[in-house]
Amino acid sequence: ERILTETEIENIDVAAKEETNEAVKFAEESAFPPENEIMSDVYWEVDHQTDAAKYGRYFFNS
Secondary structure, eight states: OOOOOEEEEHHHHHHHHHHHHHHHHHHHHOOOOOGGGGEEEEEHHHHHSSTTTOOOOEEEEO
């Protein structure tokens, strides 16, 4: 059983591509962050055997 029509799928695809293109344009036109912020909001996948690793991800704000 289909939940979405082909048109709805195409509309989602178009919207996702537009959002991605806007994000790329913003990133390319933005200045690099200051060097002292280079470690802010760093994403790291975890594969260590700790209790915290059960959640699979850490976000660091140094």
